[in-house]
Amino acid sequence: MEWNDGQGDSWRDRISQPVHEMRVTKRLRVPMRDGVHLSVDVFAPDNDGAYPALVAYAPYWNEGQYLPVPTSNPHPTAAMGNYAIEAGDSAYLAARGYAHVVANVRGTGESEGEYQLMGPLEAQDGYDLIEWLAEQPWCDGNVGMVGVSYFSWIQYLVAAQQPPHLRAIAPIEGATDFYRDVCYRGGILSLGFLSYWNTELSDRESISRTERDLSPEDFQALTERIRDENLDIRHVYSAYQLLMAPRKNPVLHDAIMHPLDGPWYHERSGYQHFDRIDVPVLSGAALDFWDLHLAGGFRAWDRMSNPANKHMIYPRFHLRPFAENHDVLVRWYDHWMKGNDTGMLDESPVMLWVQGDDTWRNEHEWPLERTEWKRLYLRADNALSWDEPAPDEGSDSFDNIPYVYLESIFGGVPSAVYRTEPLESDLEVSGPIALELMGSLTDTDGHWIVEIRDVSPDGSTRIVTKGWLKASFRALNTELSTPFRPERDYTDPEPVTPGAIDRYAIQVHDTSNTFLAGHRLELIVKSLDHSLEGEWNTIFYHLPSSRDVTHTVHHNAENPSYLLLPVVPRAL
Template identity: 30%
Template sequence: MTHRTDSTYSEVRAGMAIDWDVPIQMDDGLILRADVFRPIAPGQYPVLLSYGPYAKGLAFQEGYPSAWQKMVSDHPDVPHGSSNLFQNWEVVDPEKWVPDGYVCVRVDSRGCGRSPGYVDHFSPRETDDYVACIEWAGQQGWSNGKVGLSGVSYFGINQWQVASRQPKHLSAMCIWEGAADWYRDMTHHGGILSTFWDHWYDMQVKTVQYGVGERGPKSPATGAWVCGDVTLSDSELAANRCQFGQDILSHPEDDAYHRERSAQWDKITVPFLSAGNWGGQGLHLRGNSESFMRAASKHKWLEMHGLEHWTHFYTDYGIQIQKRFFAHFLKGEANGWDQEPPVRLQVRHPHRFEERTDSSWPLPQTQWTKMYLSAHDQSLSEQPSATQGRLSFQAMGDGLSFVSAPLSHDMELTGPLAAQLKMSSSTADADVFLVLRVLTPDLREVTFAGAIDPHTPVAQGWLRASHRALDAELTRPYRPYHTHTQAQPLTPGQAVTLDVELWPTSIVIPAGHRLALSVRGRDYIYAEKTGLKLSNFKNELLGCGPFLHNDPRDRPHGLFGGETTLHFDADEQPYLLLPVIPRGRSQ
């Protein structure tokens, strides 16, 4: 049975009632388009809604073939039980949710897919649209009035912004590997520009902008043009979108542009499940743990896992957790979720994961342990070195590494990390890149399958020396919090103290292995060449995935290309602060 009205039509297919290209009118008169997947039986059901730029009609398999092929090859439970015809990048498969009594709504965001308009990602205008879509979904005849938000990455990031508005019908959120602070989590790591968003815009947004029309793909489910029924010229397309990379570059400090695109923690009161990835260094990690610590919600849970950042959203493991959470808050089921421990961790070992639960984050049993950097032999030790001195390196080079003795027993590190350095520069600024590494007894590095890159180190941190000012209220010993509101140039040759945040991690390091801290002047590199690429990223995967800091406009050689010197004084020894979980005390 099919009923058509222009591009909007309804049909019964694959055990679902599907409404294609449903119009949702915004307050400025613009019409956004949504696909709605519903149970066939009449009734009122909870809604799972997503709003984003990746084109609701673009098949996962066509738009992201390398990611899809690896996921279904490694995890056969993902495609099992579904025709996979409606698989879409980073949102739920309706064939696995509609039979459980949910309505799944996918909205093409303004200017993307089949929704016209001006593209301006994460802007207040987008958040206004998202609020309107939530309220629309909560008032439809097939809705029980409870709307849950769901999705990975972009579809998680914008949940924090819209939750800050407290829409009436918003009842629960599952943020799977999102981010929350537009400045610290996403565009400027430690004040250093991340080039990710500029390249992402080229590869994943411009390719599905509304108006690409007949130059773009067709939906395998409907045969409709994924990017709208009109075909615009390149100049017309450019006029309908912001200059995203340039906009970010133009805001080097944490100003109003960044704050209006970031979470407002005191206004987020909706129940949520925040799922992060240990390998998500550079995007999909910090915001997940920060949200658990800072959001005002009384009902909140943190889950942390590994592997590629989209994988567990689709595996049976991830779906079961999501369904228990949403069933409790959207259906009112007494399924025991309210007794679920607040923290669920997939604790990482070199070749496996061990599931464990806990009561809070950071973990209450954490033994905060300082390991000191030595100028004498470049060691890393729990005992401060008596040696004073200085060590220098090229400011945009590979820097120095400090290595521990072989561990006498297994050591678990789970939680946030920090380091304190004393440094000077021959110029008025310097960027510091910290990399926590694990080495085998024969000094080979142990890396991990990251959210994007298959050779990801244990943890990373970044700081621009001129952005060293701390927010005294928000800073914790284990998580320095920098203001990033006013640069403080260095006086060449004069040492300053840097407190550097390293993003959270989890690793059980086997006995005989060593810890190493690299203090670098550029991004971590696992290998100069790997030959590894994903279809949706420009660069070869060399250890940091697409999360690089190599824009010469942000790091001009004249300012950042001098010499960096680490200072080791008797009264101020540089150190690394580790979240050691004692043996026998983990739950």
């Protein structure tokens, strides 16, 4: 991977080289301020020197670091080799003069205490862990953080505690909003991921935070209210049973019990604490991880202003084992913890992978200053066009299917599909996207799920990006919203008036993709996603709406629907 503004690979000769053997120390007991001990494994250079420490901190068994996983990244759907090793490559880091410290958060693995699910105590423990590490004879007093997914999410929360010996962080693949990124995309419950994720955690007692935090009386009252109000939950047994047996899946239970954004999510969301982060941040986003981490990386870049920050926007990413980008991590931490001038801070702050062109590019901002915002209109006959619609072009409708049969899944769920004509020239779309959809429903709520695809001349398609919106959350936060990035509070759902045409400004996740000449841009609008839809959707599907509702997409001169695209002019 290059990040060099045309300097080639010269920086690779300036970063730490693999000159050390590795020494492993298992199950160190690290005391927290309240007497609880965390379990920590240390992978350090095998000598008597003192080195910078890189902390990987999460609720997954440390034993995962010892599994026999190939160093090359397996395919995400491979039967073997797809383990939850997201802390980083210990041997790679130790060989280059770093102590890789893999720690279980309290209440998980062999750490004492109660699991907090990213609660404030978990961040406080991170502070204590960093300060303890800085005092060890094998640490030179400089500490950073590494790892992806949970290991990245927690970095923002720990950094906001401002531990004095933390020099920088590198959350290159992680969520920053626990409500929007993890639990409720567009206000729709992330049923598939939350059902799966709980099985990966190593918490011992398996009790939801909601059950722990409320009195028995308040817990029962909240359970009854959710059961009475949430029609969709009552139609999906795997979710509904948790209202009677929450310990079957504490993580999903917590999300079900908190359907609206608020303090419970805020204390677990990095973006709520960005203003307290005073160390440099190397953030990132994989362009194919629309369903979990993608928005978090862009949110971090948008809302933190440290001029030393860097941001990577990279192609397809494999979480397990996490072995990618380590050269960039070493370059980053060599600068901040070893005083090694690797040239990284002299370069553009954004490293961008452009799909389609399949090339790296260095940029100075995001969205790009030279962006031309263009409207691509939904038209009659399933067309997409730069031309505005005529007065009489009408609408398209599709039905939600409360109970989906397999033949419906294999044939594709009901949807409205729109395509451009084959492009006469390359079209680069790089930046945030919005779908301004004029829609109506035959019930008081429904789901709008959006996909943009790149269609090759041979008819094969590739998902470029996605978006979601529960119709009752259509109201915008006008202070935070921009035309290309509509934002909402998800605190006060408003039922839809059946038959009324409403504006649905749907945030479609940022991307960078060149639709090559001869290709088509395709837009799919539907109400349901499912586990057989693609490799990521094996777990990243959402709670279906239980309503037998017809969705209508309007696209005439009076009610135009369009994609707002960030078109980047091609270099002459």
